[in-house]
Amino acid sequence: MLCVLGEVTVRDEAVDLGPARQRCLLAALAVEGGRVVAADRLVERVWGAQPPRRGRATLYSYLSRLRQALAGAEGLAILHRSGGYLLTGPVDLHRFRELTATARAAGDPEQAARALTEALALWRGEALTGLDGEWAEAERERLGQERLAAERDLADARLALGHGDRLVAELAAQAANHPLDERVAGQYMTALHQAGRTADALAHYRLVHTRLAEELGTDPGAPLRQVHNRLLAESAEPGPGTRTARQLPAAPRPFVGRSADLARLDAALDAGGTVVISAIAGAGGIGKTWLALHWAHRHAARFPDGQFFVDLRGFSPDSAPMDPAAAMRGFLDALGVEPHRIPLDPHAQAALFRGLVAGKRMLLVLDNAADTRQVTPLLPGSATCTVLVTSRFRLTGLVTGHAARHLPLDVLSGAEARALLTDRLGAARTRAEESAVERLIALCGGFPLALSIVAAHAHTRPHRSLAALADELAELGLGALADDDPTASLPAVLSWSHHALTPAQASAFALLGVAPGPDIGLAAAAALVGEPAAETRRLLLGLEQASLLAQDARGRYRMHDLIRRYAADTASRLPEGAVAAARNRVVGCYLHTAFAANRLENPHRAPIVLAPLPAGVTAEVLPDERAALAWFDAEHPCLLAALDVAGAAAWDLAWTLETFHRRRGHFRDRLAAWRTGLAAAEHRLDPAALILTHRLLGRAHADLGRHDEGIEHLHRALALAEAHADAANQTHTHRTLAAAWVAGGEPRKGYDHAVQALRIARTLANPVWEAGALNAVGWYAAQLGEHDHARENCEAALTLFRAHEDAEGQATTLDSLGFIADRTGRHEEAVSRYRDALTLLRAIGSLYEVAGTLDRIGSAYAALTRHRQAREAWEEALELYRRQGRDEEERRVRRQLDALPSTRD
Incomplete structure (x- = not known):
């Protein structure tokens, strides 16, 4: 109806x-x-x-x-x-x-x-x-x-999603029917630009400019001029609003041959299309990544808005293929998107990414893909972007569904293999032993990885003849390279490389194969191999020279998938218990460094007691809070991987990560960490650890909006704390329950729990805990309209926080006092309180709290009819809410902005 x-x-x-x-x-x-x-x-x-x-x-x-x-x-x-x-x-x-x-x-x-x-x-x-x-x-x-x-x-909306190439015909008709409509003109220009027709877009602007002048005697308005200026800027340099990603690893040296393959990639780029994808298929070690990187560096100037690179680990020896959502998170990080802005839903992340790269000239190199399903979510929607995919499979789904150009990659020809060895070893040495060179080429079967390893060993052993090296390689055999899956035979080449290592290098190589995480830093590597840092550096340099290890620009070490698989296999030959001891050492290094980093981040947090460091292991020394945060950022993937092999220490490791996860907005990682921590806590004879685990696991659930699960864990924590007469955990759990109930829409329950937290905190002789409970009571009382009671508690809290130099506590309490003042008509006082709170919150990087305080100071400005300042505060709050995925708050602030008078103060 x-x-x-x-x-x-x-x-x-x-x-x-x-x-x-x-x-x-x-x-x-x-x-x-x-x-x-x-x-x-x-x-x-x-x-x-x-x-x-x-x-x-x-x-x-x-x-x-x-x-x-x-x-x-x-x-x-x-x-x-x-x-x-x-x-x-x-x-x-x-x-x-x-x-x-x-x-x-x-x-x-x-x-x-x-x-x-x-x-x-x-x-x-x-x-x-x-x-x-x-x-x-x-x-x-x-x-x-x-x-x-x-x-x-x-x-x-469709242009914001990068669908301009699909709108060109429709908007062309609209522009013809409404030749003086500047909004239509701007949309048509944007669509042409997204379709790769920027010249046509600029020509249309000139046409509209002329018509407006001749028929109306006026120039284009500011919005259309802004579109024109943006297209001019983007045609010359990367557009504003995002960070320019430059993720390409170094170009391979040397690179020889592949002229026909490079020409096909050039043709694919020049042909254009909705998305240009060249799927480079071939076996492991065939040189797919080298070809992709060489081509990418040759054409980097055609992608001024950025170049992305990600190893999708489609055939990693120690882990499943990378989740596309993890790769997307890396792209958004590279573009400068703050963690709070990244939505939880993978589809929303992909939409955000497509919006950010819409109309940009960008290159994406997706290396080592497992299948089409892993790649599809990472494809941009803009015809101006080019995607290069490498895989051991043909990825027919990309060819069928996305018009990809398939490029199968074969072994190097004899001439190309000879050029590679000549470049690495020098013309004089290869001319002196031409027959040995021919034998090496034949034994390597044209595989670039095998040839590179041969060249590396010949280079590092200049006094050994190439004939002797060919004899060793022949003895180990490479016959399996003729198999349909030649990746199965590359371990023969790697075993030969391994055979040439010193015993210390071979042991380090094996242990690196079983280290937690995708890469490793020098300090963790030293703990892993059980050697001082200087000796470890020498061992790693030897592995680099043998082409078994690579060091990136950050100084971190990483192995190729196939090499790491072989290294992990060789670890089984180490003495019994060697792998477990190495993992214990590296976990100890990670744990004690993370503990020190957490103490720098959050000095008022009650510390836990760690087991001593394993003998001979040294934790990294971090000088200040900024260094601590940088260390957490660099080591975070390795710390998460260490959780899975840490055993009983997993609980301690989850504890050290808590503040970092909360401040960086890694809420899902925090939940995963505490789930692992719970399994470890249940095996400890320590009720306090189990109580704390349920409390923080409850908080992790609640922060992700999982109210029922959060309340369940918090009730368990409270019951255990009461059963063991653990007053400290009782007060902390009551405060967490207060926040969870208020978030769930029951402020009276929240207030009651805050009162309970304060009652217990006053018995503990810990003024910072008491201050936190006082502020909680004041805040929830203010929500209920009990303003005098609220102010009394918050003033007492602020006095205690200042006495003990707790910046975060001062900031949240000043925000509470600002709220109380605003609710009772004292708007000037509210503005002053909120300003002081914002100064502290920005200093500690608490953007989640900054957004709320900006929202509230905007209301105080509006009540004072200081509309310009209200608008500035709300516009900044709106942007933070949008980045943090706080949709309800974002809609409310939009309504507040719409209701503001348009006149200046």
Whole structure:
């Protein structure tokens, strides 16, 4: 059942509404959105300025007939109310307006596009068809403008998603029909730019500029000029708003041959298309990554807006292929997106990424892909981006579904293999032993990885003849290279390389193969191999020279997948217990360094007691809080991997990561860490550890919006704390329960738990804990309107926090006092409190709290009619809310901004 702008259908059959003026009457009621319309106004709308002599009587007759006609329309009814009449029930116009309002309030262009598409689908031709008169004509024009505005908004949303190449034809027609509409012109220019036709976009701007000058005697307005300036800037340099990613590893040296393959990649780039993808297929060690990187560096200038690189670990020896969401998180990090801005949903992350790269000239190198499903979520939606994928599989799904150009990669030719060895060893040495060179080429089977290892050993042993090296290689054998899956035979080459290592190098090589994490730093490597840092550096340098290890620009060490698999296999030959001891050492290094880093981050946190470092292991020395944070950032993937092999120490490691995870916004990692920590805590004879684990696991659930799971763990923590008379954990758990209940919509329960926390805290002789509980009581009392009680508690809390130099505690308490002052009409005091809070919060990097305080200081400014400052605060809060995925707060602040007067202070 629908009321479609004057037409009524019931079960898809039209209802006869009688004469045109009777239908006009229904339309006059329908457009009001359920509001009462006075009888005199209805008469005016139906008959205009000269109604018939018995206009009211006729109106009542029409209303009676309409009621009868609508009797079978479920939900539709005309009701009499004091002052007039109203139409109730489903009206498409009302639904259209609801959907367009939803779209304009949405921060996500995908959500906006869905809502606007649904809204525009409700239109069935021109509004109020068949109706005449002054009111109907004016209303038809107004409704047509609403429809046109929605169409323009939909085009904006689709352009924000990078769909400009699909909109070019539609917007070209719009631009032709509305040659002086500057919004249409800007949309058409953006679509052309996203389709790779920036020159055409700039030409269209010149055309519009000329028409405006000739026909209206004016220049383009600021919005259209901004579009023009953006296209000019982006055609010359990376656009503003995102960080320019430069992730390509160093170009391979040397690189020889592959001229035909490079030419095919060039042709794929020049051909264009929706997304240019060249899937380079080939076996492990065939040189896919080298080819991709060499080509990428040759063409880097064609991608001034950035180059991404990610190893998808499709065939990693010690882990499953990388989750596309993890790769996407890396891309967003590289673009400078703050952790709080990154949404939890992978689809939303992909939409954010596509929006950021829309219209940009970027290159993505997706290395070592497992299958098409791993790659598809990472593809940008813009034709200006180029994607290069390497895999051991053909990725026919990419070829079929995304028009990828497939490039199978074969072994090097004899001439190319000879050029590689000559480049590495020098022409004189290869000319002196030409027959030995030919034997080495034949034994390596043209595999670039095998040839590189041969060259590395020949280079590092200059006094050994190439013939002797060929004899050793022949003795180990490479016959399996002729197999359909030649990756199975590369260990023969690696075993030969391993055979040439010193015993210390061979042991280090094996242990690196079983180290937790995708890479490793020098200090952790020293703990792993059980040697001092200087000796470890020498061992790692030997492995680099043997082409078994690579060091990146950050000084971290990483192995190729195949090499690491072989290294892990060789670890089984080490003496019994050697691997377990090495893992114990590296976990000890990570744990004690993380503990020291946490103490720098959060010195007021009650420390735990760690087991001593294993003999001979030294933790890293971190001089200050900034160094601690940088260390956590660099080692975070390794720390997460260490959790899985840490055994009983997993609980301690989860504890050390807590502050970092909270401040960096790694909420899912925090939840995973405490789940692992819980398993370890359940095996410890330490009730305090189990209590703390349930409490922090409950907090992790609650911070992710998982209210029921959070409350369940918190109740367990409280029950255990009470059973063991653990007063400290009781007060901490009550405070966490307070926050969880308030977040769940029950402020009175939250207040009661805060009061319990304060009662217990006062018995513990810990002034910082007491201050935290005082502030909690004050904050929740303020939520309940008990402002005098709230102020008293927060003032006491602030005094204690200042006495003990707790910056975070001072900041949150100042925010509470600002809120109380604002609620009691003391707006100047509120502004002062909020400003002091913001200074401290920014200093400690607590952006989550900064957003809330900005929101509240904006309200205080608005109450003082300082509208410019209110707008500035709310606009900054709005951006932070958007980045942090706090949709409800974002919508509320948008409404606050819309309600602000547009005049300056």
